[in-house]
């Protein structure tokens with residue numbers, strides 16, 4: 434069982450949560466705010482609490498809700514325990530890819546996006562497509578941007594190298610914030626990016642399993 438399923442706490446560190454709250458307060462706009470991957474909703478609560486009840490922008494959450502048993506119910510409980518009505522949050526129980534396709538086909542845009550779902554390179558590359566739905570001036574954050582999660586690091590670094598209209602804004606712990614400075618002229622994720630992520634998937638998985646076995650032997 435994941436610890437957050439018991440504690441209902443965020444999986445982020447205090448300094449990462451502080452950065453999120455600072456960015457939200459500074460960027461305070463009324464467009465949609467999206468969290469992809471919510472676990473027990475601890476970070477969601479923290480982000481929503483940045484705003485007074487009557488000034489809070491709409492929040493959207495995308496999650497498969499299979500992280501631990503009764504995940505959706507526990508997220509609701511967590512919100513209620515923090516005086517937030519869950520019916521005011523737009524929950525989309527779906528894979529990130531399914532939700533992305535729907536959001537894109539309905540022409541949705543977002544002011545703020547937090548990406549914290551699967552950290553496998555193929556998934557992170559697919560999640561980067563959400564940046565195309567970010568409004569110019571908006572912020573997209575990636576959690577676990579660290580050597581421990583090469584899938585996140587490699588995708589984000591490649592993305593920043595290719596798109597001059599996205600710039601690093603701030604970083605705390607393993608949370609990286611990026612600003613979209615202008616609308617793009619090319620797709621955020623191309624076929625060649627997807628092929629790159631598929632090519633790296635198996636080497637990274639082999640390395641991840643080898644490292645896990647090694648930790649198991651030491652413990």
Ligand SMILES: C[S@@+](CC[C@H](N)C(=O)[O-])C[C@H]1O[C@@H](n2cnc3c(N)ncnc32)[C@H](O)[C@@H]1O
Pocket residue numbers: 437442443444445469470471472473474475476495496497498499500527528529530549550551556
């Ligand atoms: C690392 S946890 C999120 C932690 C949370 N943001 C926090 O700070 O407490 C990952 C979450 O992403 C969800 N998830 C993983 N892969 C997903 C996918 N492909 N589509 C949608 N949700 C996914 C899991 O169900 C889980 O709730």
